[in-house]
Amino acid sequence: MLNSGSSSVKYQLLDMRDSSRLAVGLVERIGEQTSRLKHTPLAAGGDSREVTGPIADHDAALKAVAEELAKDGLGLDSPELAAIGHRVVHGGRRFTEPTIIDDAVLAEIERLIPVAPLHNPANLTGIRTAQALRPDLPQVAVFDTAFHTTMPESAARYAIDVETADRYRVRRYGFHGTSHAYVSRATAKLLGKAPEDVNVIVLHLGNGASASAVRKGRCVDTSMGLTPLEGLVMGTRSGDMDPAVIFHLMRVGGMSADAIDTLLNKRSGLIGLCGDNDMREIRRRIDEGDEQARLAFDIYIHRLKKYIGAYCAVLGTVDAVAFTAGVGENAAPVREAAVAGLEGLGLAVDAELNAVRGDAPRLISPEHARVAVAVVPTDEELEIATQTYALVGKNN
Numbered sequence: 001m002l003n004s005g006s007s008s009v010k011y012q013l014l015d016m017r018d019s020s021r022l023a024v025g026l027v028e029r030i031g032e033q034t035s036r037l038k039h040t041p042l043a044a045g046g047d048s049r050e051v052t053g054p055i056a057d058h059d060a061a062l063k064a065v066a067e068e069l070a071k072d073g074l075g076l077d078s079p080e081l082a083a084i085g086h087r088v089v090h091g092g093r094r095f096t097e098p099t100i101i102d103d104a105v106l107a108e109i110e111r112l113i114p115v116a117p118l119h120n121p122a123n124l125t126g127i128r129t130a131q132a133l134r135p136d137l138p139q140v141a142v143f144d145t146a147f148h149t150t151m152p153e154s155a156a157r158y159a160i161d162v163e164t165a166d167r168y169r170v171r172r173y174g175f176h177g178t179s180h181a182y183v184s185r186a187t188a189k190l191l192g193k194a195p196e197d198v199n200v201i202v203l204h205l206g207n208g209a210s211a212s213a214v215r216k217g218r219c220v221d222t223s224m225g226l227t228p229l230e231g232l233v234m235g236t237r238s239g240d241m242d243p244a245v246i247f248h249l250m251r252v253g254g255m256s257a258d259a260i261d262t263l264l265n266k267r268s269g270l271i272g273l274c275g276d277n278d279m280r281e282i283r284r285r286i287d288e289g290d291e292q293a294r295l296a297f298d299i300y301i302h303r304l305k306k307y308i309g310a311y312c313a314v315l316g317t318v319d320a321v322a323f324t325a326g327v328g329e330n331a332a333p334v335r336e337a338a339v340a341g342l343e344g345l346g347l348a349v350d351a352e353l354n355a356v357r358g359d360a361p362r363l364i365s366p367e368h369a370r371v372a373v374a375v376v377p378t379d380e381e382l383e384i385a386t387q388t389y390a391l392v393g394k395n396n
């Protein structure tokens with residue numbers, strides 16, 4: 001499966017007979033002089049290899065990946081390859097399920113570029129290059145928005161003029177849905193229950209970050225909106241703010257729409273507040289007494305708390321709060337601070353359990369807590385491969 005990001009490509013080759021990973025890798029800093037491909041041929045038992053040097057675009061990146069795979073006899077030309085699954089960030093309202101890609105699907109993903117300018121163009125290049133390499137194979141799109149299409153209109157609509165909203169398709173779509181779906185199910189499993197029997201708040205805290213309220217296995221609200229800019233404070237994105245900030249920056253600051261778009265998407269959030277977007281670095285600076293890093297952390301946590309409280313109210317009854325993605329899985333201080341003081345909502349973290357590291361889903365709330373608090377590692381890649389395989393299996 002392929003996850004083509006704005007300046008990176010993540011990929012995995014999986015054997016779906018047992019969901020085992022044969023090879024995994026990442027191409028970073030595409031378009032810069034210092035691009036890097038890191039490839040780990042797990043099946044070949046090999047160590048990771050790195051290729052450094054300029055990789056101009058996603059097309060070149062994918063071809064470099066194909067070369068690395070071929071070195072271990074796992075080339076994309078293999079007759080055993082059954083399908084290629086692609087993460088596609090914006091699927092609008094039309095795509096509620098994984099979908100076999102044809103020209104009409106490509107056209108729709110292209111039409112949605114204005115609402116996912118950082119993500120959909122990269123996703124499209126990934127698909128087109130993969131199609132050129134293996135025109136005979138089914139290619140499947142798995143949409144970030146799909147899981148959120150179950151939201152009620154009361155959560156999905158913004159309170160703006162209905163005609164204008166409908167004409168320009170302005171509404172809350174939500175993103176990271178593959179992760180929210182996977183993690184909410186895995187959380188139910190951790191509690192020994194069926195997804196239909198639990199209400200879960202999922203906090204996906206990666207570079208992009210979003211929260212969702214999942215009632216009995218269905219998403220009923222999520223923090224990202226028309227685009228992945230709304231909601232939580234992220235690595236480089238602002239999340240929520242008064243929309244009038246934009247008019248103010250235009251009228252008083254003389255900034256263009258494009259300049260503000262770049263400001264809010266790439267130079268805001270943690271990096272805008274303190275110059276770093278990596279939570280490890282921010283924690284290190286806080287430990288050294290850095291006030292700017294401290295404030296950035298506090299703003300991040302304050303926003304997170306607001307969403308936890310809001311989604312407790314949306315759900316009414318909450319069985320579990322699950323932390324996931326790079327920050328959620330690894331940053332114990334974030335989990336501790338996000339839940340601190342929320343005993344009134346039945347939420348607490350046990351310091352010892354919170355300090356345990358590992359890859360397995362685990363509870364971090366004290367025994368007999370009213371609401372389970374959990375760390376549940378996400379696996380978007382496995383989920384995309386599973387959905388792709390399920391669809392292709394059905395059609396073959």
Ligand SMILES: Nc1ncnc2c1ncn2[C@@H]1O[C@H](COP(=O)(O)OP(=O)(O)O)[C@@H](O)[C@H]1O
Nearest residue numbers: 205206207208277278279280325326327330331
């Ligand atoms: N050990 C760690 N401690 C704290 N934060 C971490 C750790 N490892 C990763 N992170 C955070 O996770 C982020 C990346 O999360 P990830 O889910 O991989 O993001 P994405 O998929 O959006 O690129 C990093 O920017 C960093 O802030």
Ligand SMILES: CC(=O)OP(=O)(O)O
Nearest residue numbers: 089175176207208228
């Ligand atoms: C939609 C989104 O924010 O994705 P990512 O976290 O990969 O940037």
Ligand SMILES: [Mg+2]
Nearest residue numbers: 206207208325
């Ligand atoms: Mg991610």
